[in-house]
Amino acid sequence: MTSIALIEAAAQRLAGPARRTPLLSSPFLDEIAGRRVLVKPECLQHTGSFKFRGGWSAVSALDPEVRARGVIAFSSGNHAQGVAAAAKGHGVPSVIIMPSDAPQLKIANTRALGAEVVLYDRANEDRDALGAKLAGERGLTLIKPFDEPQVIAGQGTTGLEIAEQAAEEGVSRADVLVCCGGGGLTSGIALALEAKAPGLRARPVEPEGFDDVARSLAAGLIQRNPRLSGSICDAIITPQPGDITFPIMQRLCGPGLAVSEEEALRAMALAFLRLKIVIEPGGAVALAAALFRPEAVEGDAVIAVASGGNVDAGMFCEALERFGG
Template identity: 50%
Template sequence: MSVSFVEIGAAAARLEGQAVHTPLIHSPALDERLGAKVLIKPETMQRVGAFKFRGAYNRMVQLSTEERARGVVAFSSGNHAQGVALAARLLGIPALIVMPSDAPKVKVEATKGYGAEVRFYDRMTESREAIAAEVAADRGSTIVPAFDDEHVIAGQGTVGLELVRQAEAMREALDLVVCPVGGGGLISGCSVAIKTLSPQTQIFGVEPEAYDDTRRSLAAGERVTIKPQVRSLCDALESPAPGELTFPIIKRCLAGVVAVSDAEVAEAMRLAFAMLKLVVEPGGCVGLAALLAGKLDARGKTVGLILSGGNVDPELFARVVQGEL
């Protein structure tokens, strides 16, 4: 079952007054650097510091009174964890989040700060899905997936809805939209909204080189699961496969997917800080990295760039800014 534009519009109505309408900003200095007009959508300014709140809230606000009383369970390395935790607090729902023991400290502390219970697991030896399923079965809780859920996808799609409408208000037509790809919730929801409102716009996803499962899946014409041997700087995008619900939308709507290295991501984070005055986490900065590295042809075009999150450990960010990574 696919996600419709109508569902994204309904999600936008549910999120009204809860999610931030993040601005669309413009940097003449970046335009000059890239030879393009880049309209930046900084979801770093969203509640919890990332787009994930949109999908989590849209999923959870639709739970029945009985379902809310039994609570929710989610698994995430950080941003989805925070989105679920905040949505749960706003809606009065108990929440347990299964997080890897090596998750960024800033994301763990924020998740706990919103009132959620956190259960750690070893990402190398344990299955977060199995742990979440066991907890949900024991408690009768609802699992809130990070991306493979129609309501979550529709909620994330409100980013694309806002992006196109804000560009139209600026009298700009988007030639290209660049968006990070993990499991595909954000880019699939956004692509439905964008292609409905602006069919001529090309949409490209960007992944870390070590986790280019969506790029490989598009090349193969079917979902491909990879077995990475290394970690990525982009902890938020370490998905081994696109989702069952997200991949058909991606296959239908995207012009392609490119991959970037950790070094290219670090350079983009430095530029975002120095030129745009924005703190962007590695996974949130892959689109900018692809543009700076020339992985996408942006010259002479009007580009929508989604910066999906800004939750990065201060120590890691300092090392990046100082050129140590």
């Protein structure tokens, strides 16, 4: 299972290949939130999201003979690109299973990284079953998007950086808001903070209508989303929390938060205007919660992870047209 030792080992393998993203701030965002806001822009990570960390961690941890046969992953785009880039960096083949309604930019980028892309119907096909079938037929190693110890460990390196950077900023007690799908990033960050910055508390943030993690934490057992499509926050739409990630989040995280699509779009515009970064809807929900749910956040400061920036031009233009004035 994932542990701080596994996260620290992943950090050693990621030293060099991964970027150490900064903490950004803006007095304009502080004014909106009513407290100090620090943003961790993983949209500046390789492939445009934190998923590069987990992909590299998992691929680099494989036995060389196993790795040489290739890897397979399923993803709406960010995990796809992370695994594809990691496979390319190690000189091994990759097959990526993607939903047919994923943003075209993510599909194109995954192919550009050398991966074979297999599309599936998100509403009517089981991606887990499809991935297992192809892995068995071709002898590929399946790298799951969140419920995999080495993937969680890679994502947890984000938390190691947050712990160090928060200390540099003089922040010892704060909520750390994390864009959450299946919980790989959230649980990894939570484990890192437990060991390195116990005054910082990870909290998952999801889109309204797809808040399975928040509902699961409130109920004390895993809840499913009633539907798996129909949100602009495609990057963080999953059926339910993972069997590995949920117990970690249940033990370490504060209550989950949910924001509207309009709030995610507004956060995208504000991030561009005030921080000069580009984030996708699913990658903006943590910042949206920091700005527009101040009553639900504890502490004089809040840290928000901007988890991905792979947004189609049309969606980004909509955010700026509606909220960039």
